[in-house]
Amino acid sequence: MNSIISVSDLTKTYSGGFTALKNVNLDIHEGEIFALLGPNGAGKTTLISIICGIVNPSSGSVRADGHDVVRDYRMAREKIGLVPQELCTDSFESVLATVKFSRGLFGKAPDPGYIERLLRQLSLWEKRNSRIMALSGGMKRRLMIAKALSHEPKILFLDEPTAGVDVELRQDMWSMVRELRESGVTVILTTHYIEEAEEMADRVGVINHGRLVLVEDKNTLIKRMGNKELLLHLAEPLERLPESLADLSLELDESGQQMVYRFDIQSGETGIANLLRKLDRAEIEFRDLQTRESSLEDIFVGLVRGEQKENDRAHGAGE
Numbered sequence: 614m615n616s617i618i619s620v621s622d623l624t625k626t627y628s629g630g631f632t633a634l635k636n637v638n639l640d641i642h643e644g645e646i647f648a649l650l651g652p653n654g655a656g657k658t659t660l661i662s663i664i665c666g667i668v669n670p671s672s673g674s675v676r677a678d679g680h681d682v683v684r685d686y687r688m689a690r691e692k693i694g695l696v697p698q699e700l701c702t703d704s705f706e707s708v709l710a711t712v713k714f715s716r717g718l719f720g721k722a723p724d725p726g727y728i729e730r731l732l733r734q735l736s737l738w739e740k741r742n743s744r745i746m747a748l749s750g751g752m753k754r755r756l757m758i759a760k761a762l763s764h765e766p767k768i769l770f771l772d773e774p775t776a777g778v779d780v781e782l783r784q785d786m787w788s789m790v791r792e793l794r795e796s797g798v799t800v801i802l803t804t805h806y807i808e809e810a811e812e813m814a815d816r817v818g819v820i821n822h823g824r825l826v827l828v829e830d831k832n833t834l835i836k837r838m839g840n841k842e843l844l845l846h847l848a849e850p851l852e853r854l855p856e857s858l859a860d861l862s863l864e865l866d867e868s869g870q871q872m873v874y875r876f877d878i879q880s881g882e883t884g885i886a887n888l889l890r891k892l893d894r895a896e897i898e899f900r901d902l903q904t905r906e907s908s909l910e911d912i913f914v915g916l917v918r919g920e921q922k923e924n925d926r927a928h929g930a931g932e
């Protein structure tokens with residue numbers, strides 16, 4: 614697969630001495646939707662800012678479509694469109710004027726046909742003569758995307774594209790991003806909404822404390838790290854699990870009314886038949902049973918927590 618962005622051994626230490634990125638290596642494939650996940654302060658914006666040439670790396674290198682983002686800044690930047698978290702644009706301008714102006718900033722010759730197609734694709738053509746301040750929140754977000762795409766970049770960064778937007782608008786954004794990928798644009802997005810990554814991304818990267826702790830195909834990740842749970846609602850509450858069930862991966866909730874049995878999706882043998890036999894022998898009856906598959910969110914929370922524990926342990930050991 615062709616890689617359109619190559620990040621090699623990237624480290625960033627800010628002037629105050631804080632190291633926000635530690636030895637990051639990452640390849641983004643051409644034409645994919647890549648979601649970068651991580652808790653607050655993990656280093657996502659720093660990584661994006663370095664790729665976009667806004668922040669200088671302390672060491673390591675980044676290539677965007679073959680161009681080094683520091684040595685060959687202009688060529689690299691021309692390949693990239695960036696939609697920042699904050700909506701920042703002159704609200705007295707018209708939609709059309711502001712998008713044309715953005716294109717001009719990259720030294721691209723005017724192309725009214727392209728701008729019209731872009732505004733139509735983003736459902737903004739009817740609003741082309743409106744002032745920005747007269748647009749709805751959703752339209753403003755689409756305008757930010759139009760501005761970022763005005764110079765026909767091959768790569769689009771979306772920093773928290775749906776932060777604070779309602780469910781309907783979020784769905785609109787998702788389908789728009791998919792359309793962009795269909796048109797050949799590579800999309801990299803950061804998000805706090807794991808469901809957004811689960812819904813849209815082809816691959817997922819998790820960054821924590823400045824380290825890229827995982828990069829994987831989303832579906833493989835869910836299969837590899839996912840567990841399934843079997844929930845049993847008991848007919849009568851139990852005070853504790855009987856000894857005969859102690860060797861199973863089984864938990865009783867606080868009410869004593871529900872049992873959760875965890876099993877690995879990958880393994881051929883789930884152990885459910887054995888569980889049911891043992892329940893029968895222990896004369897435990899249940900009213901209802903359901904299964905639940907772990908989501909990307911469960912996996913993410915588990916990963917970040919696991920990392921935190923490792924860090925704490927390392928810290929404790931050093932003290």
Ligand SMILES: Nc1ncnc2c1ncn2[C@@H]1O[C@H](COP(=O)(O)OP(=O)(O)OP(=O)(O)O)[C@@H](O)[C@H]1O
Pocket residue numbers: 627628629631632633651652653654655656657658659660
């Ligand atoms: N200019 C700066 N000078 C010093 N430290 C900085 C600077 N910019 C960011 N940092 C620090 O680097 C770390 C990573 O910040 P960054 O903005 O990249 O995180 P993030 O993952 O994008 O977080 P969020 O999800 O909150 O946007 C944070 O601890 C932040 O305080």
